[in-house]
Amino acid sequence: MTDQTITSVSREHRKFRPSAEFKAQANLGSDAAYKRLYAESVNSPEKFWGRQAKEFLSWRKPFKRVLDWKLPHAKWFGGGQLNVAENCLDRHLGTARENKAALIFEGEPGDVRTLTYKQLHREVCRFAAALARLGLVKGDRVAIYMPMVPEAVVAMLACARLGAVHTVIFGGFSSESIKDRVNDCKAKLIITADGGWRRGKIVELKANVDRAVVNTPSVEHVIVLRRTGQLVEMTEGRDRWWHEFVAGVPAEHAAKAFDSEHPLFILYTSGSTGKPKGVLHTTAGYLLGVTMTTKHVFDLKETDVYFCTADIGWVTGHSYVVYGPLANGATVFMYEGAPNHPEPDRFWEMIDRHGVTIFYTAPTAIRAFMRWGDDYVKRHSLKSLRLLGSVGEPINPEAWMWYHNLIGKKRCPIVDTWWQTETGAIMVSPLPGITPTKPGSCTRPYFGVVPVILDEKGVAVPKGSGGRLFLAKPWPSMLRTLWGDDDRFKKQYWTELEGYYFAGDGARFDEDGYLWVVGRIDDVLNVSGHRIGTAEVESALVSHPAVAEAATVGRPDALKGHALVCFVTLKNGSLASPELKEALRAHVAKEIGALARPDDVRFAAGLPKTRSGKIMRRILKEIAGGGDVKGDITTLEDFSVVAALQSEE
Ligand code: 7RM
Numbered sequence: 001m002t003d004q005t006i007t008s009v010s011r012e013h014r015k016f017r018p019s020a021e022f023k024a025q026a027n028l029g030s031d032a033a034y035k036r037l038y039a040e041s042v043n044s045p046e047k048f049w050g051r052q053a054k055e056f057l058s059w060r061k062p063f064k065r066v067l068d069w070k071l072p073h074a075k076w077f078g079g080g081q082l083n084v085a086e087n088c089l090d091r092h093l094g095t096a097r098e099n100k101a102a103l104i105f106e107g108e109p110g111d112v113r114t115l116t117y118k119q120l121h122r123e124v125c126r127f128a129a130a131l132a133r134l135g136l137v138k139g140d141r142v143a144i145y146m147p148m149v150p151e152a153v154v155a156m157l158a159c160a161r162l163g164a165v166h167t168v169i170f171g172g173f174s175s176e177s178i179k180d181r182v183n184d185c186k187a188k189l190i191i192t193a194d195g196g197w198r199r200g201k202i203v204e205l206k207a208n209v210d211r212a213v214v215n216t217p218s219v220e221h222v223i224v225l226r227r228t229g230q231l232v233e234m235t236e237g238r239d240r241w242w243h244e245f246v247a248g249v250p251a252e253h254a255a256k257a258f259d260s261e262h263p264l265f266i267l268y269t270s271g272s273t274g275k276p277k278g279v280l281h282t283t284a285g286y287l288l289g290v291t292m293t294t295k296h297v298f299d300l301k302e303t304d305v306y307f308c309t310a311d312i313g314w315v316t317g318h319s320y321v322v323y324g325p326l327a328n329g330a331t332v333f334m335y336e337g338a339p340n341h342p343e344p345d346r347f348w349e350m351i352d353r354h355g356v357t358i359f360y361t362a363p364t365a366i367r368a369f370m371r372w373g374d375d376y377v378k379r380h381s382l383k384s385l386r387l388l389g390s391v392g393e394p395i396n397p398e399a400w401m402w403y404h405n406l407i408g409k410k411r412c413p414i415v416d417t418w419w420q421t422e423t424g425a426i427m428v429s430p431l432p433g434i435t436p437t438k439p440g441s442c443t444r445p446y447f448g449v450v451p452v453i454l455d456e457k458g459v460a461v462p463k464g465s466g467g468r469l470f471l472a473k474p475w476p477s478m479l480r481t482l483w484g485d486d487d488r489f490k491k492q493y494w495t496e497l498e499g500y501y502f503a504g505d506g507a508r509f510d511e512d513g514y515l516w517v518v519g520r521i522d523d524v525l526n527v528s529g530h531r532i533g534t535a536e537v538e539s540a541l542v543s544h545p546a547v548a549e550a551a552t553v554g555r556p557d558a559l560k561g562h563a564l565v566c567f568v569t570l571k572n573g574s575l576a577s578p579e580l581k582e583a584l585r586a587h588v589a590k591e592i593g594a595l596a597r598p599d600d601v602r603f604a605a606g607l608p609k610t611r612s613g614k615i616m617r618r619i620l621k622e623i624a625g626g627g628d629v630k631g632d633i634t635t636l637e638d639f640s641v642v643a644a645l646q647s648e649e
Pocket of ligand 1: 393419612
């Protein structure tokens with residue numbers, strides 16, 4: 001390849017300034033303040049982070065050092081001790097937050113439950129005490145495989161309180177995935193439920209655990225929450241009902257303090273090949289990162305009702321449903337089920353009923369809302385909303401504008417937050433009230449974050465050109481290693497360029513220094529010497545009125561390097577036809593340029609996605625190339641989608 005930069009094809013130039021009203025009340029209210037703090041955070045990081053750590057966290061024992069950095073291993077806040085559960089709960093007791101709602105829960109069947117900080121604290125203490133009686137000690141690993149119910153949060157916080165290391169496994173994963181993850185970290189205990197509700201049906205959590213534990217020698221006990229009431233098999237001696245397990249246990253538990261670098265959780269994330277990676281996060285740095293970003297990026301106020309739609313099985317659920325919001329004493333709204341049950345307006349209906357003020361979701365969800373139609377939104381007022389967020393993928397300008405107009409009613413700032421399981425907390429995002437936004441750009445770095453875009457030789461690319469995204473400085477919430485595989489940790493993140501963290505994404509800076517992430521670098525295509533991010537082709541396709549969602553992959557082509565193959569799902573009411581195919585090819589050529597004219601457009605009923613909604617382009621690449629689907633597909637949400645695509649060839 002001669003041209004190593006990614007061709008910049010976006011034509012998005014719209015800019016949205018924060019309203020004077022929003023700005024006047026924002027937690028961080030001036031660009032000058034952001035610039036001053038940002039400069040300090042990168043020029044004197046130890047001074048900056050040391051001060052923030054004292055301000056945002058409650059310490060049992062003050063830290064002595066801010067950072068020990070032996071590349072690629074960071075130790076933050078050495079000598080310090082604290083307890084994460086205490087930071088999320090105990091420190092709010094005896095304050096005005098004590099009787100404030102910590103969790104407002106709504107189950108899919110419509111059952112609503114509120115737990116105040118005091119009540120949540122009691123449940124966590126009781127469960128932690130019961131786990132301690134069972135013999136669970138600091139450092140033991142615990143797998144949590146639960147529906148989105150308050151007890152999932154209780155389980156996470158009880159582990160944190162005891163210094164046990166949790167690994168949350170998304171409730172949609174199969175028994176095979178449970179087995180692999182449990183065996184990798186040798187979990188002693190699995191916490192699950194008899195089932196959870198999803199689209200009116202029961203997800204068979206306990207049955208999946210039963211199949212997995214046949215091959216997980218480390219597991220001694222399984223604790224089972226009664227959620228659905230359906231009959232499940234209980235194995236004598238191994239399995240315990242949650243309600244029986246805690247019955248009679250006093251809601252008292254004296255939390256111990258743990259070192260700043262004590263492991264907090266392992267979260268498995270799929271690699272493009274091979275077995276999932278166990279990303280390890282530790283105590284103080286992680287908690288500081290999520291606590292600060294929750295406050296600043298979501299402009300969190302005491303009166304907010306905050307709704308992040310992510311499942312706790314995803315890092316977004318860890319950082320922005322549980323740890324970040326609770327450490328700030330926020331009211332978190334939590335929903336168990338599907339967004340289209342019983343009707344596609346479930347979220348909007350709940351937002352009105354519970355008075356949700358902050359709403360954080362993923363582009364894949366936004367595109368689904370668009371596909372379901374505006375009428376479902378227009379039935380509801382959404383007047384309580386004041387801030388919107390997006391995470392998980394590049395948000396195409398089309399979806400951004402829809403979100404802005406239909407959900408935000410042009411009134412709510414949108415924070416497009418770029419970060420990863422590995423970064424623990426938000427790295428790049430607008431600060432609402434300060435940063436003018438551009439549809440599709442995650443804009444500017446958060447404090448302490450230094451994103452750089454480099455070509456294959458490690459040379460910075462000029463503004464406007466694309467390249468590979470790196471982070472140039474360590475940050476408190478960074479992953480510490482991959483569980484049991486430090487070599488893979490070094491190889492995956494730290495060897496592309498000595499001293500820099502390799503994010504694996506392709507990106508560019510525009511003329512204002514705004515960051516545009518165009519997707520995973522493996523998804524960047526080389527078409528006749530031009531490197532094109534798949535996200536930009538997809539964004540062009542989705543700007544056509546007939547298209548709901550699109551995924552673009554490359555098929556090896558002797559002439560061009562890569563031929564562009566586009567998979568497209570259509571909006572309700574649009575019909576697939578050869579004419580539409582031609583129209584879409586022409587549309588992309590018009591939007592981006594002839595070089596990006598798709599070689600092939602294929603209509604599909606659905607696209608293969610991970611549980612967290614990311615399109616699995618690797619699978620589409622294999623389908624486009626006419627080969628078998630190989631490699632790890634344990635994160636695939638629905639295999640029937642793949643089968644349908646293959647049968648259409
Ligand atoms: C939080 C999360 C990480 C990958 C990341 C990107 C993509 C996430 C954005 C985004 C563009 C965004 N963790 N990504 N957020 N791309 N703009 N705002 O998603 O580990 O599951 O995924 O997701 O490719 O590297 S994750």
